[in-house]
Amino acid sequence: xxxxxxxxxxxxxxxxxxxxxxxxxxxxxxxxxxxxxxxxxxxxxxxxxxxxxxxxxxxxxxxxxxxxxxxxxxxxxxxxxxxxxxxxxxxxxxxxxxxxxxxxxxxxxxxxxxxxxxxxxxxxxxxxxxxxxxxxxxxxxxxxxxxxxxxxxxxxxxxxxxxxxxxxxxxxxxxxxxxxxxxxxxxxxxxxxxxxxxxxxxxxxxxxxxxxxxxxxxxxxxxxxxxxxxxxxxxxxxxxxxxxxxxxxxxxxxxxxxxxxxxxxxxxxxxxxxxxxxxxxxxxxxxxxxxxxxxxxxxxxxxxxxxxxxxxxxxxxxxxxxxxxxxxxxxxxxxxxxxxxxxxxxxxxxxxxxxxxxxxxxxxxxxxxxxxxxxxxxxxxxxxxxxxxxxxxxxxxxxxxxxxxxxxxxxxxxxxxxxxxxxxxxxxxxxxxxxxxxxxxxxxxxxxxxxxxxxxxxxxxxxxxxxxxxxxxxxxxxxxxxxxxxxxxxxxxxxxxxxxxxxxxxxxxxxxxxxxxxxxxxxxxxxxxxxxxxxxxxxxxxxxxxxxxxxxxxxxxxxxxxxxxxxxxxxxxxxxxxxxxxxxxxxxxxxxxxxxxxxxxxxxxxxxxxxxxxxxxxxxxxxxxxxxxxxxxxxxxxxxxxxxxxxxxxxxxxxxxxxxxxxxxxxxxxxxxxxxxxxxxxxxxxxxxxxxxxxxxxxxxxxxxxxxxxxxxxxxxxxxxxxxxxxxxxxxxxxxxxxxxxxxxxxxxxxxxxxxxxxxxxxxxxxxxxxxxxxxxxxx
Numbered sequence: 001x002x003x004x005x006x007x008x009x010x011x012x013x014x015x016x017x018x019x020x021x022x023x024x025x026x027x028x029x030x031x032x033x034x035x036x037x038x039x040x041x042x043x044x045x046x047x048x049x050x051x052x053x054x055x056x057x058x059x060x061x062x063x064x065x066x067x068x069x070x071x072x073x074x075x076x077x078x079x080x081x082x083x084x085x086x087x088x089x090x091x092x093x094x095x096x097x098x099x100x101x102x103x104x105x106x107x108x109x110x111x112x113x114x115x116x117x118x119x120x121x122x123x124x125x126x127x128x129x130x131x132x133x134x135x136x137x138x139x140x141x142x143x144x145x146x147x148x149x150x151x152x153x154x155x156x157x158x159x160x161x162x163x164x165x166x167x168x169x170x171x172x173x174x175x176x177x178x179x180x181x182x183x184x185x186x187x188x189x190x191x192x193x194x195x196x197x198x199x200x201x202x203x204x205x206x207x208x209x210x211x212x213x214x215x216x217x218x219x220x221x222x223x224x225x226x227x228x229x230x231x232x233x234x235x236x237x238x239x240x241x242x243x244x245x246x247x248x249x250x251x252x253x254x255x256x257x258x259x260x261x262x263x264x265x266x267x268x269x270x271x272x273x274x275x276x277x278x279x280x281x282x283x284x285x286x287x288x289x290x291x292x293x294x295x296x297x298x299x300x301x302x303x304x305x306x307x308x309x310x311x312x313x314x315x316x317x318x319x320x321x322x323x324x325x326x327x328x329x330x331x332x333x334x335x336x337x338x339x340x341x342x343x344x345x346x347x348x349x350x351x352x353x354x355x356x357x358x359x360x361x362x363x364x365x366x367x368x369x370x371x372x373x374x375x376x377x378x379x380x381x382x383x384x385x386x387x388x389x390x391x392x393x394x395x396x397x398x399x400x401x402x403x404x405x406x407x408x409x410x411x412x413x414x415x416x417x418x419x420x421x422x423x424x425x426x427x428x429x430x431x432x433x434x435x436x437x438x439x440x441x442x443x444x445x446x447x448x449x450x451x452x453x454x455x456x457x458x459x460x461x462x463x464x465x466x467x468x469x470x471x472x473x474x475x476x477x478x479x480x481x482x483x484x485x486x487x488x489x490x491x492x493x494x495x496x497x498x499x500x501x502x503x504x505x506x507x508x509x510x511x512x513x514x515x516x517x518x519x520x521x522x523x524x525x526x527x528x529x530x531x532x533x534x535x536x537x538x539x540x541x542x543x544x545x546x547x548x549x550x551x552x553x554x555x556x557x558x559x560x561x562x563x564x565x566x567x568x569x570x571x572x573x574x575x576x577x578x579x580x581x582x583x584x585x586x587x588x589x590x591x592x593x594x595x596x597x598x599x600x601x602x603x604x605x606x607x608x609x610x611x612x613x614x615x616x617x618x619x620x621x622x623x624x625x626x627x628x629x630x631x632x633x634x635x636x637x638x639x640x641x642x643x644x645x646x647x648x649x650x651x652x653x654x655x656x657x658x659x660x661x662x663x664x665x666x667x668x669x670x671x672x673x674x675x676x677x678x679x680x681x682x683x684x685x686x687x688x689x690x691x692x693x694x695x696x697x698x699x700x701x702x703x704x705x706x707x708x709x710x711x712x713x714x715x716x717x718x719x720x721x722x723x724x725x726x727x728x729x730x731x732x733x734x735x736x737x738x739x740x741x742x743x744x745x746x747x748x749x750x751x752x753x754x755x756x757x758x759x760x761x762x763x764x765x766x767x768x769x770x771x772x773x774x775x776x777x778x779x780x
Contacts, residue, residue, distance in 0.1 A: 005029040005123070006055055008046060010062035010074045012038035016113070020061055020090065027120025038066050040077055047081060057085060058130075059123055064091030064098070075105055084133065086126030090119065160185055160263040162193070166248065166256035167220040175200075176258070185242075185265050187235030205231035205239065223248045223256070229266065241270040293369075293390035299346070301326050304385055313369065313392045315362035329359045331366075345375045346383055348545045349624075349639065354528070356393060368394045403442075427516035431459045432509065434475055446518055448490035459514070464488045471499075475512070478503065484519065495520050546621065546640040548575075549630060552599055555579040555591075558635060567642055569614035585610040585618050598625045598636060611640065620644045676708050730754055736774060 005024065011017045017036045033055060037043045050056050060078060064071040071089045078087060086108045089099075099110045108129075109122040163177040174197070178190040192199050204212060208230040219226040226246040234240050246261030287294055293310030297303060303322060311318050314329060330338055334357060344350040352374035361367045370391040376384050427443030429436055436454045444451050447462055463471050467485050474483070480501050487497040496519040504513045546567050548560035557575050565572060568583070584591055586609065598604045606623040613619055621640040628637045683702045737752045 006050070006058045007034045008043070008050075008057040008060045009034060009036040010038065010043060010060060010066075010069065010071070011036055012063065012066040012069070016063065019113075019116070020119070023116045023119050024123075027123075029120065029123070039068050040073065043069075043074060043077060044081065047078075047083065056083075058127060059086045059088065061088050061090055061119075064089055064102070071102055071107070072105055075102070075107055079106060084130065086123065086130055088119070088122055088126065090116070157181075159265075160242075162246075162261050162263070164246070164259040164261065166259060168256060169258075173197075182263075185234070185240060185263070186232060187238075203232045203234070205233060207231070219246075219248075226259070226261065239267075240265060241267045293392070295388050295390070297326055297386045297388065299383060299385065310390060313361070313367060313390055314359070315365060315367075320362070329361070331358050331360055334358075341373070342386070345373075345386075351375070356397075359390075367392065368397045427518070429454075429459060429462075429514050429516065431475075431512045431514065434458055434460070434472075437511065443516055446489075446516065447487060448493075453490075462487055462516075464494050474501070478512075487516065487518070496523050546638075546642060548638050548640075549628075550580050550636045550638060551630075552595060552627070552634050552636055555581060555595075557583070558630065564640070567613075567619060568611060574614075583611050585612050594625075595636070599627055599634065602627050608643065609640075672712060676705055676712065679705055730758070733771060733774060736771065 007021075007024065009017045009020060011020070014036065021034060033050075035046050035050075035057075037046050047057065060074070062071045062074045071091065075087050078085070087106065089102055089107050089110045090113060091110075092113055102110060108126045109118075111118050111122065158181070160181045161177075161179040162175055162182075165171050165174045165176060167173060175194045178193045180190050182188065182190040182193060186203065188199070188203070201209070212228060212230045215226065215228050218224075225248075226244065229241065229243045232240045232242055243264045243266050244261060245264075246259045249257045249260050251257055287305070288307050290307060290309060293313045294307050295303070295310055296305040303326060306318075306321060308318065311321055314321065316324065327335070341350060341353060345352075352372065354370070354372040356368065356370050358366045359369055359371075370393050371388060373386060373388045376387055378384050427446045428440040429443050430438040436457050436459050439451055439454055441451075444454065447454075459475075460468050460471060464486050471485060473479075480503065482498060482500045484496065484498050486494050488494055498517040498519055500515040500517070502513050502515075503510055505511075546561070546564040548564050549558040550556070551558055556579050560572065560575050565575065568575070570578070580591060580595075581588055594604065594606055603624070603626045606625060609621055609623045610618045611621055620643045622643050623641075624639045626637045627634055629635070683698055683705065686698060733752055737750050740750055
């Protein structure tokens with residue numbers, strides 16, 4: 001049996017149809033369904049009915065001549081209705097031309113009714129070929145869908161995808177596919193690259209052409225992956241950097257099929273790299289050419305980098321300084337303090353510091369410097385190295401000392417300056433009608449003049465030209481409000497000053513007395529403060545510790561770093577609408593008490609506290625708080641170290657220890673203690689039945705066993721102390737006194753007296769601590 005078969009017979013003769021079915025059965029087929037038709041209408045209806053039953057015909061067998069129908073007509077109708085099933089003509093004798101035309105029209109085979117033995121082999125062959133055709137159609141449809149998905153994927157990725165013929169193909173190096181992203185990247189239609197073979201060479205940057213073509217030649221010869229970065233000239237002349245990566249695709253036999261490549265636009269990456277390189281060069285130039293000493297020191301205290309200016313400050317050649325330890329430059333009296341600061345910076349407790357100090361230079365020479373030290377972190381917040389800026393201030397220190405001496409001499413100078421010395425200690429100039437009549441030494445030194453050079457001159461000479469109109473107006477208006485301007489030294493140096501004018505009587509005349517303050521140092525300090533604040537904010541924002549500022553009066557959160565936002569789960573806007581009471585999971589009285597102490601003492605370590613997270617859970621933290629100035633008011637800087645994980649681990653460890661103590665207590669009580677009690681009871685029985693009531697050995701043994709019993713009970717009590725401490729204070733003390741009374745064995749008396757008004761429970765862990773103290777006192 002070959003198999004079942006659904007067959008449509010186009011035959012007007014019922015007898016011939018029966019003969020056909022009999023031949024099919026003889027050939028091994030079992031016709032599941034068969035239908036005979038002999039008109040176009042019947043044939044179309046039969047085909048549609050079979051489809052409706054989901055039982056389409058597998059083969060059509062048709063007679064050639066019928067009164068109202070013919071094999072060519074049946075074949076044409078079958079194909080018009082869209083059926084691709086084998087069509088076999090079985091008829092009497094017809095002309096050879098008619099048979100050929102039928103086969104050309106699409107019939108799969110032609111048999112004569114005298115040669116029916118070929119019917120079943122023909123059907124078997126055609127069914128097999130029909131199945132092959134269906135499989136091929138399914139594969140082609142699946143391939144088409146796959147190609148569509150691949151094309152959609154390729155055309156959506158942010159890169160140009162292309163396919164290129166290999167060097168050994170009929171069209172070597174021809175581009176057979178270029179994704180639409182090519183036009184977005186270069187401004188040229190993708191088809192240009194495929195149709196114009198010279199297009200790629202024209203847009204290739206001339207400076208890159210030689211190395212790109214060399215790499216292309218090499219990979220064509222070796223078949224290795226093609227990877228290179230080069231420049232292309234886009235429409236309009238714009239230069240585009242691309243990274244071109246291609247792989248040679250081969251078939252199963254290893255024959256080259258095509259190059260599959262991807263081009264990435266890396267112009268922005270190249271621009272960023274170039275900017276970074278220039279930034280590195282600027283930093284290197286700044287580092288090496290800075291007018292101050294700059295050093296980088298590793299976390300292990302080893303030199304990483306230092307500039308020539310720092311070598312000049314300490315008096316070492318560069319090679320000499322590299323062989324000197326960093327710590328050799330620290331004054332002995334500052335070593336412990338400086339080391340502690342480094343530890344605090346690594347712990348996140350200190351962001352940076354600035355101070356004037358003495359360091360040890362070459363030959364043990366002491367050098368005054370203004371030192372600023374900070375800790376540099378990487379992008380993840382981990383510390384990388386220390387950076388320090390050192391400015392030699394030896395001359396300034398001498399100048400300060402000289403200025404102090406000058407001020408003291410000025411205070412004791414001529415009588416004409418006494419009234420002025422009581423008002424100011426800075427530069428002072430006396431003028432009448434705009435002319436200088438006198439000045440103090442501070443002013444002459446400030447501007448670099450001798451007093452004789454200034455007397456009689458217009459006071460406006462002390463101001464650069466661009467500020468003179470404003471100064472004249474103030475003098476003419478007799479304006480006495482303080483204001484800032486610029487001073488002009490004798491050598492042409494311009495520097496910032498503050499002018500405080502007033503009118504005073506002098507030798508019977510009304511003169512203008514002007515106090516001039518050199519703002520150079522203050523401006524430097526303001527700039528340094530601005531930089532310090534910026535550095536502080538950067539360090540705080542990068543710190544892993546939870547850091548935030550709180551208004552001491554309103555308790556509102558003023559500012560917080562990202563670590564606190566992540567730890568508690570709030571946004572910055574949400575946190576600034578909250579107060580300390582919303583965050584700290586303790587009563588308000590406790591919070592207010594701590595704030596009062598912090599404001600009074602300036603700094604306080606609060607130990608372990610609990611903060612509320614946004615999701616309602618609690619975070620365990622160790623808190624240190626300092627009172628700091630903030631916008632003219634006092635605020636609190638809170639540093640909260642998250643110890644939630646550590647607390648959880650401690651609780652788990654304590655539970656394990658408690659379980660082990662309970663296990664030991666049970667074993668001692670249920671085993672060892674019971675054995676000793678039984679032994680003691682045996683000895684006591686022996687004492688009763690013994691004739692000698694004063695058997696000293698039995699007495700000593702009994703006493704020793706009693707002491708062992710009491711000792712074990714004490715040990716069991718110690719092991720179960722936590723369970724005892726969980727009771728009320730009175731209950732715990734009663735158990736403790738009872739145990740010690742038994743252990744005393746009459747050597748002393750213990751009494752526990754509890755007043756009627758004594759509270760049943762004490763707050764917190766007070767009762768447990770008192771019980772521990774009593775137990776230690778009785779033990780010792």
